[in-house]
Amino acid sequence: MTDMNVEPSLRMGVVLAALRTPSFMIGLVLTLVFLFAALLSFVWTPYDVTQLEIANKLKTPSATHWFGTDAFGRDIFSMVMIGARVSIAVALIAVGIGIVIGVPLGLLAAARHGTLLDEIVMRANDLVFAFPALLMAIMITAVFGPSAVNAIIAIGIFNIPVFARLSRGAALSLWQRDYVLAARVAGKGRTLISAEHILPNITNLLIVQGTIQFSLGILAEAGLAYVGLGTQPPLPSWGRMLSEAQTMIYIAPHLAIFPGLAIVFTVLGLNLMGDGLRDIFDPKLRRAR
Amino acid sequence: MTSAFKALAFAGALAVSTALSPAAFAAKTDITVGAQLEPPNLDPTSGAAGAIDTVTYSNIFEGLTRFGPDGSINPGLAESWSISDDGKVYTFNLRKGVKFHDGTDMTADDVKFSLERIGAEESTNAQKALYADIESVEVVDPHTVKVMLSKPNGSMLFNLAWGDAVIVAPETIANNATNPVGTGAFVFKDWVQGDRVELERNADYWGEPAKLEKVTFKFISDPNAAFAAVMAGDVDAFMPFPAPENLPQFAADPRFRVIAGSTEGETILSTNNKMPPLDNPKVREAIAHAIDRQAIIDGAMFGYGTPIGTHFAPHHPSYLDLTAQSNYDPEKAKALLAEAGHPDGFKTTLKLPPPSYARRGGEIIASQLRDIGIETEISNLEWAQWLEQVFKGKDYGLTIVSHTEPFDIGIYARPDYYFQYDNPEFQKIIEDLNNTADPEERDRLVKQAQKKIADDYVNGYLFQLANTGVVNAKLQGVWENAPTQAADMTAVYWED
Numbered sequence: 001m002t003d004m005n006v007e008p009s010l011r012m013g014v015v016l017a018a019l020r021t022p023s024f025m026i027g028l029v030l031t032l033v034f035l036f037a038a039l040l041s042f043v044w045t046p047y048d049v050t051q052l053e054i055a056n057k058l059k060t061p062s063a064t065h066w067f068g069t070d071a072f073g074r075d076i077f078s079m080v081m082i083g084a085r086v087s088i089a090v091a092l093i094a095v096g097i098g099i100v101i102g103v104p105l106g107l108l109a110a111a112r113h114g115t116l117l118d119e120i121v122m123r124a125n126d127l128v129f130a131f132p133a134l135l136m137a138i139m140i141t142a143v144f145g146p147s148a149v150n151a152i153i154a155i156g157i158f159n160i161p162v163f164a165r166l167s168r169g170a171a172l173s174l175w176q177r178d179y180v181l182a183a184r185v186a187g188k189g190r191t192l193i194s195a196e197h198i199l200p201n202i203t204n205l206l207i208v209q210g211t212i213q214f215s216l217g218i219l220a221e222a223g224l225a226y227v228g229l230g231t232q233p234p235l236p237s238w239g240r241m242l243s244e245a246q247t248m249i250y251i252a253p254h255l256a257i258f259p260g261l262a263i264v265f266t267v268l269g270l271n272l273m274g275d276g277l278r279d280i281f282d283p284k285l286r287r288a289r
Numbered sequence: 290m291t292s293a294f295k296a297l298a299f300a301g302a303l304a305v306s307t308a309l310s311p312a313a314f315a316a317k318t319d320i321t322v323g324a325q326l327e328p329p330n331l332d333p334t335s336g337a338a339g340a341i342d343t344v345t346y347s348n349i350f351e352g353l354t355r356f357g358p359d360g361s362i363n364p365g366l367a368e369s370w371s372i373s374d375d376g377k378v379y380t381f382n383l384r385k386g387v388k389f390h391d392g393t394d395m396t397a398d399d400v401k402f403s404l405e406r407i408g409a410e411e412s413t414n415a416q417k418a419l420y421a422d423i424e425s426v427e428v429v430d431p432h433t434v435k436v437m438l439s440k441p442n443g444s445m446l447f448n449l450a451w452g453d454a455v456i457v458a459p460e461t462i463a464n465n466a467t468n469p470v471g472t473g474a475f476v477f478k479d480w481v482q483g484d485r486v487e488l489e490r491n492a493d494y495w496g497e498p499a500k501l502e503k504v505t506f507k508f509i510s511d512p513n514a515a516f517a518a519v520m521a522g523d524v525d526a527f528m529p530f531p532a533p534e535n536l537p538q539f540a541a542d543p544r545f546r547v548i549a550g551s552t553e554g555e556t557i558l559s560t561n562n563k564m565p566p567l568d569n570p571k572v573r574e575a576i577a578h579a580i581d582r583q584a585i586i587d588g589a590m591f592g593y594g595t596p597i598g599t600h601f602a603p604h605h606p607s608y609l610d611l612t613a614q615s616n617y618d619p620e621k622a623k624a625l626l627a628e629a630g631h632p633d634g635f636k637t638t639l640k641l642p643p644p645s646y647a648r649r650g651g652e653i654i655a656s657q658l659r660d661i662g663i664e665t666e667i668s669n670l671e672w673a674q675w676l677e678q679v680f681k682g683k684d685y686g687l688t689i690v691s692h693t694e695p696f697d698i699g700i701y702a703r704p705d706y707y708f709q710y711d712n713p714e715f716q717k718i719i720e721d722l723n724n725t726a727d728p729e730e731r732d733r734l735v736k737q738a739q740k741k742i743a744d745d746y747v748n749g750y751l752f753q754l755a756n757t758g759v760v761n762a763k764l765q766g767v768w769e770n771a772p773t774q775a776a777d778m779t780a781v782y783w784e785d
Contacts, residue, residue, distance in 0.1 A: 052656045054588040071534070072588050072652065145668060228669045233652045247512045247532035247645075 017280045024276020030269025034262070038085040047075035049082055050234050058252045068254040071244070076254065079236035080262050086148065086237050087266065090230070091217030093152045095210055098159025103206065105160070106167030107198060111190040113172060122168065125161035133158035134223060141229040148237075151230040155220045159213055166209050170202040204281040208274055215270035222263050238263050316783040319503035320764070322776055323515055323524035325531045327508035330466035331480065333452035334407065337415035339693060339774040342452035344486050344506050346775035349390075350455035350471035353381055353400065354446050360604070360695070360772030362446050366395065366456055366472060376441030376726045383432045387495040389458050390476045397428040403456045404436065416694075419448040422723075443726040447696065451773065474499040474779040484508065488778075500766075500782035512645075519545070519759055526767060528758030528776060532645065533591040539759040549593055550756040550769035551604045554691035556594070556646055558654060558749030561685055563709040567637065571629035573746035576687075577615035578622035579661045580654060586752050589649035594752035599739040600698050603753050604770070607735040611743040615750065622661045634662025637686030641667060642675040647689040650751065654689070680707050691754045695773055698738050699723075701747060710747045 018024050046066070053073030061068040067076035102125075109121045128136075137154035144150050171194070174180060183193050224230035225239025233240070238259040245255035328340040333350060347355060355365035364370075367381035387395040404426045407414045414420075422442045427435040438445065448454065461470035469477045474496070475488035488504040507524055509515045512532040518524045519539065528548065530536065539545040558580065566572045582596040595603050598611030626634060641651040648669060655665045665687065670678065679685045685707075692700070702719035704711035718741060722734040743750070756771040766780040 050656060050659060052584070052588065052653055054584045054653070057588065071649065072656075142674075146670075147668070232669060233667045234655055247516070248534050249513070250516070250538060251534060 014280055018276070021276045021279055023272045024280060027269045027272030027274070027276055030265050031273055034084045034266045034269065035088065037081045038088045041078075041081040041085045045075075045078035045081050047078045049074050049078050049236055058248070058255075060252070061254055067258045068252070070241070070255055071248060071252075074236075076241075076258050079241060080238070080258055083236045083238040083241060083259060083262065084266070086231050086235060087218045087221050087263075090148060090152050090155065090221040091214050094155035094217045094220075095159055095213045097152070097156030098163045098213060099206065099210065102160040102163025103167045103199070106164040106169075107171055107194040109164070109168045110171035110175060110198070111194050113175065121164070125164045128157065129161040129165075131158075133220065137220065137224055138227075138229060141224070146229045146232060148231040148235070151221055151224045154224070155217050158220075159217070162209065162213060163206070166205060167202055170205050171198045174198050174201055204277075208278045208281060211270055211274035211277060215267045215274070218263065218266055218270070316785050318501055318783070319505070320501055320526065320778065320781065320783075321505045321507050321524045322778070323507050323509050323518055323527035324776070325508070325510055325512075325515065325529075327483065327510075328486075331469040331477070331486070332457075332465040333455055334403070334457060335413045335415075335466070342774040343776045345455075345469060345471070345473075346452045346773065347473060347777045347779055348475045348488060348504065349469050349473045349477055350452065350457070351473050352449055352451070352455045353383075354450040356450050356772045356775070358768045358770060358772070358777070360770065362450050365450070366400075370446075372726075376443075377438045379436040379438070379445065380429070381434050381436065383434065384495055385432055387472050388493050389461070389472055390470045390491065391458070391461060392493075393458060393460065394431075395456060395458070395472050396431040397434040398431075399456055399458050400434045401426040401428050402459045404454070406457075406462075407454065414453055416448075416451060416453040419444075419451065420454065441724055441726050443723070443731050444696065452775070475504055499779050501778060504778045506776070522761075525764060526758065526760040526776075528760070528767075529756060529771075530758050533593050533755075533757055536591065536593070536757060536759065544762055545759050546762045546764075548756060548758040548760060548767065548769055550771065551595070551602065552693060552754045552756045552771040553602055553695040553697075553773070554693040554754030555597060555600050555602065555697075556650070556689065556691040556751045556754050557600065558751060559679075559685075559688045559690055559708055560748050561683060561687070561707075561709060562711075562747060563683070564637075564686055566629065566631060566635055567686055569629050570746055571625050572631065573749075574615075575622040575625035575629065575661065576658065576663070577746050577749055578618045578625065579657050579663070580615070580749050580751065581617040581657055582612070582751055583617075584657070585650050585653050588653045589646050590752070590755070593755035593757050595755070596752050597750045599743040599750055600692070600701065600748070601735075601739050602695070605696075607732045607739075609736045609739045611739065612750075614743055615746070619657075619661055626661060626663075631662075634664065636664045636666065639665040639667045639687045639689075640675065640679050640685045641669050641688065642672055642679075642690060643669075644691070646691060646754065650689050654687075654749075683707050683709060687749075689751070693754070693774060698735070698742070701738070701742050708747060710742070710745070712741070712745065715741050715745075 056069055056073035057071050059065055059069040065075050067080060070076055105121050109118045112118050136158060140154040141150045180193060180197055183197055221230055222239035225237040226243045230239055231237035241259040242256055249256050324343055326340040328344055329338050330336055331341060331345055333341045333345050351365050353365055353367040354362050357363045366384055366387060368384045370379055370381045372379055383397060389395055404423055406412060407417060407420045408423060422438045422440055423436060424439040425437045429435055457465060458470060474491050474494045476491045478487040478489045480486045486506045490499050490502045509518055515527055515531055516535050519527050536547050540547040560567050560573055562568055586592060586594040596612050597603060598615055599609060601608050639651055639655055641647045651667055655667055658665055679688050699719050700706050701710055702716040718734055718738045722731060725731050725734060760767050763784045765782055765784050768777055
């Protein structure tokens with residue numbers, strides 16, 4: 001289904017298709033906004049979020065503090081910016097772990113299809129997959145203590161079977177193709193075929209799935225931080241901002257609204273982008289429309 | 290208008306008002322009290338959880354002496370007592386006609402059983418140390434009991450007022466954890482685990498009967514749910530209320546009254562006195578000067594709390610105000626750090642238990658310490674982890690916790706306690722204190738002890754936790770202060 005050859009003319013076609021897919025463009029813009037905010041936060045934020053100004057607490061949004069201030073007098077806009085950085089970093093690395101470990105496992109299983117190795121790899125993946133992701137994350141942080149690094153590992157582990165299954169399924173269909181057969185006849189080994197012929201042809205699929213997993217990773221990070229298992233203070237995190245705002249929702253609703261909106265828009269943006277990408281990459285779907 | 294007609298009109302009005310009065314003036318006789326923590330069991334003599342006392346203290350169980358709402362020690366099941374000249378023999382005269390809820394009489398034998406049980410080898414009493422000086426208990430007659438001490442103990446009457454020393458009956462002790470049988474003004478009725486405990490008025494109470502017929506303790510752990518429950522009138526009182534930020538909203542509502550009394554909770558930045566570089570008194574002094582107490586009270590507690598400079602309750606007559614000795618002075622703090630050999634600061638851990646005073650206070654302190662160059666790595670822990678790692682394992686640099694036991698400065702004399710403060714001079718002061726019954730001498734020693742730990746900057750002393758709660762405006766007789774952990778409902782009533 002995704003075995004189209006990436007030639008220059010087709011590449012242009014993809015770009016054109018992207019421009020003509022509104023959901024992708026909206027998703028892309030939303031994602032880029034947060035990505036930009038995250039990158040900008042490394043060099044500049046309106047205020048220093050480690051500096052507390054108790055006298056200035058719970059201020060409503062104004063020209064000086066666009067999103068208002070929290071219970072410690074910190075600027076919420078700055079916190080949302082740095083929160084974006086934390087969320088994106090955690091999700092990105094977690095998806096990275098999933099791809100780097102999951103894809104080779106899936107390719108290996110496909111290359112050795114029907115062997116004991118295939119069975120072992122895939123059943124191990126089923127085992128991880130069957131375990132509720134958040135429960136596993138809580139277990140990991142309970143054992144190793146709460147921190148951003150442990151949150152990354154926990155979310156990363158639950159990404160492995162997703163990519164392993166996906167790449168195995170897609171690779172299996174490719175192994176039947178004539179050009180793979182030709183490569184085998186030419187004497188190429190299974191590993192080389194996987195790397196040179198299979199992987200490039202499942203990349204589109206991986207990108208689409210990666211985008212979706214990325215948004216799930218952001219949600220998972222927010223969820224873990226919300227229950228106190230993710231990023232630890234003083235580094236701001238959207239999930240923790242929400243949990244801290246909880247008891248103040250009646251006196252200062254802006255404390256919950258802004259990080260909440262940030263999570264909604266990032267996840268929405270990534271999902272729209274993922275959906276759009278699938279439409280763009282999948283010619284059959286595109287033609288059907 | 291003739292006088293006859295007037296009289297008739299008066300009689301008519303009287304008749305109307307009499308007819309109306311039962312409906313119009315009948316005060317409510319039941320109450321639902323909200324509490325954040327559910328007790329693990331209902332036997333205060335064998336568990337440490339303060340939530341047990343909240344439900345049972347004075348409501349179900351009574352001791353020989355008892356705390357008054359102001360923290361004074363009043364007669365309880367003992368109507369009077371005398372102390373021998375050497376301070377080693379206490380003779381208690383028990384009240385007559387006191388019955389346990391199962392109908393049996395409370396006698397000197399029950400007192401002997403209860404007190405001896407605390408010191409028994411298999412006892413799981415949480416405050417065993419308080420009663421360690423009790424050598425033997427002798428029954429003189431059914432209403433007189435003699436308590437023999439191995440050495441004089443000036444705090445014995447105070448110690449006996451704690452929930453850990455209430456009088457229980459040997460016949461019912463086995464089931465007290467789930468079906469408590471005491472002598473109090475309320476009888477245990479039902480416990481729906483995870484939801485509520487119900488008490489009913491004790492019709493055969495020896496003293497003035499409770500004004501309420503029914504008391505329900507409802508356990509709501511989530512602060513938002515607590516807020517909603519109070520607002521909706523599902524609970525008539527919530528003490529202590531877990532989120533101080535919501536109190537101003539209650540205060541502005543005429544249906545409610547906000548309570549802001551005192552507690553015995555010294556909230557401190559506990560410091561591991563054995564962990565370098567915190568083992569250096571100069572470093573601890575620097576930390577003390579880096580802390581802006583008012584910012585913590587305002588930021589973490591929304592203004593509720595009293596600054597303290599030592600481990601002692603400010604409302605206690607022997608309190609010594611030492612806050613000036615550790616005033617907020619970041620420049621001085623930096624100089625002290627440099628003097629201690631850490632001009633560029635250092636890194637340590639700050640492990641925080643769940644209460645908001647710790648979580649929020651921790652972030653504020655971390656920011657204040659960062660200003661003088663000390664980097665703290667914050668980790669938010671659940672209570673079980675905190676008890677395991679910090680309290681038992683002593684694997685921490687700094688932590689924040691409120692020590693809610695009354696008059697607990699003696700913990701500094703325990704070198705194995707989690708601060709690991711080991712100072713023979715201080716231990717001597719506490720030993721002398723325990724052996725002294727003379728009020729003036731005790732006052733002097735207590736002040737000396739306060740000064741000593743402040744001079745050694747054992748911990749960062751932050752503030753005295755306020756007893757913040759919200760009650761229905763028509764509710765009378767609720768304890769404003771919390772001299773011990775209790776929700777004493779015996780004198781509570783609804784105003785007409």
